[in-house]
Amino acid sequence: MTVGDHMTQLGSVMASAMFIWAIFKQWFPEDLGNHIEKYFQRLVTYFYPYITITFHEYQGDEFERSQAYMAIERYLSTNSSNCAKRLKANVIKDCKSVVLSMDDYEEVIDEFKGIKMWWTSTKSIPQQRAIFSYHADDEKRYYKLTSHRKHRDIVVGDYVQHVLDEGNAIATKTRQRKLYTNSKSENWYGNKRTMWSHIMFEHPSTFDTLAMDPNKKKEILNDLLTFSKSKDYYKKVGKSWKRGYLLYGPPGTGKSSMIAAMANLLDYDIYDLELTSVNDNTDLRKLLIDTSSKSIIVIEDIDCSLDLTGQRKKKKEDKKPDQKDPIRKKEKDKNKKKTEVTLSGLLNFIDGLWSACGSERLIIFTTNHVEKLDPALIRRGRMDKHIEMSYCCFQTFKVLAKNYLDLESHDLFATIDRMLGETKMTPADVAECLMPKSAEEDAESCLNELIKSLENAKEEARLKVVESEDNGGQKVQECDGSSDSEDD
Template sequence: MKNMVMASNMTNNGNNILDGGYDDAAKLIMGQLLSNPLFSGGALLSIAGFLMYLINWAWNFGYGLFRQRVYEYVIDHINENSKWETQNLQVNTTLNQKETGASRLSHKLIPGFGYHCFYYKNRVIYFQRALERGEHAMVRNEQKMMESIVLSTFCGSPEFWKQFLDDASMAYHKALDKGLTIYTCASSMSWGVSCNLRNKRPFETVILDDGIAEKICADIETFNSSEKWYLDRGISYRRGYLLYGPPGTGKSSFIAALASHLGYDIATLNLTCLLNSIDGIASAEKRILFMTTNFKENLDEALIRPGRVDLQIEFGNCTPSMTKKMFSRFYENNVCEKNVKEFCEATSELEKPFSPAQLQKHLIVYKNSPKAAIENVRELQ
């Protein structure tokens, strides 16, 4: 107000409102209004109400932002990076089972159900963990009550909560990048992690016949770079593949290796969710679908029609080329070209074909002796 009065005095020495400009007029009007008890009381109430609204909005913003399904990475962030103060703790026990069948229990202390507080960037955050009544979710094929976490703080801005989420999710996603996550679909079309994080499988460890892996990879790369082409023509931006062949020919292994190679996760479907996920109302754009079967001839033609399945690839038993690649990879520097040739000749004389899974089992048995693998090649039958 001081600067406004000085400006007025520079242009007016009289008492005429019109000559004194808008500043004097504003002062006179405000003086009259403030002298009115009804107006001044209403103005104070309005200001107080507006301030209370701002405080309530900022408080409830964090409340509403996190009133969702519990984020595991938020819990981990509170545990590992914040100094929370609570005497109500819960032991979270996880059974970690490897593909070999070996398992071990791991324990982690987390805040129990109820109210807590912790410090984040010099600010006190109040934290509530609770069960959502009447709401359930499928977790590893089991129906469990959904949990919620509610975070609130005084005058927390949207930028503050965004930074909190960014910090909380960074370490979580960094851990996910090191492995392959597999999700499963529940009957309600919700998704849950079906198994613990698996190590990514190197793409070159899956031995296929010449050109098969390259053909599929090239097709996916073309699909990923063609989104605008699909949208401009009104075509659903989806791609489907059918991998078929005898058991043990590497269909599922190839999908896991391909997902690791492309940086994708895997979501598995049961028959209930299948058709709706392919092209039903719940189907998504920009998705890649793989189907595998041992008996293609038993599938309904409507299931694998064009538009649902765009590329069909047969995964067969071992060819001479696949046998040579797998034998060479297993023994690497411990085998000479002569051994490779002898093994390929020995397998070519077998009466029955054998799958990559059978060959892998045989080579594992004789992993320390290429010569023994050659001598006992008939065990493949």
């Protein structure tokens, strides 16, 4: 017999009792009736053999779904949906099978340590809402857990925690990583207001495919794995559980691929922060609060995102009046309207008090010109590890040859090794040469194309040096000529 059958029988008894009570109240004073009603309710509670715990989807006026509700939903979908008669089907993108969960007003039975528990999925409409103004979003969903009251300690102490732990473990196994970007206005996703929009993150880059010197790659890999397991250590030393990485080097050296490999290694979401879309420091803090733990916050090309370099030096120049130069004043006003994010606001974003609102996060800056950045922005403690993404070396080439051509050795490798030592070429350019352009191209033709590109790059570099020397000599002659005329 289910809990519903028990409730039906008890309901009939209660209805009869209430009918008798209604007649009884007509013949007794109101004060006496109130006292008798209290004792009557206690009597019903005493004989009622069940306890009920309710888990609401939303608590109060919060826009975010309850973590407990979502954990219970995942637990029941995995462990009890095969017992339910009415199910809801959800299809996840690129998922080959549907995900089933309990439909509304459905009841399932779960067992824990030999004890039976009844779960019911329920929804309600706020009474203050008029019928004609009803909307599906007004519905309040919740789960009801019912069990015999003699098992109260086990249910409250062990079973509920077991359900939450199992639900969170299922979420970790089945979670889909996301790539977020910020916009200039707030968005709504479901019932939650957010300043971020997202797509599913499906970048294939890993540390195995990353074109990089093996020793440097191993060093970065160990650093990331150590960070992901250092929750207690960061708490012990009194620091927020976060770490900053500065990736710098010429374009095409694999900075974005490195970030994707980090996310795939640690199973983190990525928040790609576009600073030019942020109005001011207040909005920057809101964006930080709206990020989740286990995430990477990325600001790419930070030297181009905002004019944050040398701001302290410019303060003295800004004190000069602009009234005599209306064009300069107009340009300053135009730039001010775009964004009011300051260097101070960005520093507080990285390691100020607000940065401690989450945990297990990486903050990554990328730049092509590290020398342009303010030293306060990239000092240790903010950008803890500086990683130079340099030009392609022979070890990097071997990784690319393995990825693109499935080659570990070849007679042309020695020539390529020598030429890479003489010429600067980015991994992106090398990869483009190694990628077959047609079905007729084989591994040897791709290697020959790379050698040809290296020869061209070497010749272009030589011509630039010669041109630079010629220009320098011409300038020296001009200077000598002008000084002679002065002497005359």
